[in-house]
Amino acid sequence: MIKAIGHVDGVGAINATKHSRSKYIAAKGSICVDGISLTVNSVQDAEFTLNIVPHTQENTTLADIKIGQRVNLEVDIIARYLERLLVGKQGDDSIDASFLKEHEFM
Numbered sequence: 001m002i003k004a005i006g007h008v009d010g011v012g013a014i015n016a017t018k019h020s021r022s023k024y025i026a027a028k029g030s031i032c033v034d035g036i037s038l039t040v041n042s043v044q045d046a047e048f049t050l051n052i053v054p055h056t057q058e059n060t061t062l063a064d065i066k067i068g069q070r071v072n073l074e075v076d077i078i079a080r081y082l083e084r085l086l087v088g089k090q091g092d093d094s095i096d097a098s099f100l101k102e103h104e105f106m
Helices: 054-059 077-087 097-102
Strands: 010-013 030-033 036-044 047-050 070-075
Touching (some): 030 047, 070 077
Antiparallel strands (some): 010 070, 030 036, 030 070, 036 047
């Protein structure tokens, strides 16, 4: 069992085909893998790729991660804030398509 300590949004596996937080991952955005902040290179459906520079690989635990190993993931906070604004709670002043049109954003 993997115990998530601190700020963790989910657990994924290296070469996983689907992750519940994948909707928050954007190309050139950020993601933390086991607490290591990285830039996302590309995203396709629920999969994403990372480019890891030699310095990061040599000075973190990333070099020790194996295919299929589970890792803690933290997604970009801006994506979570945007979702909260767009989805909101019933009866509040959430942002939706009609709000955006009314304020000339669409």
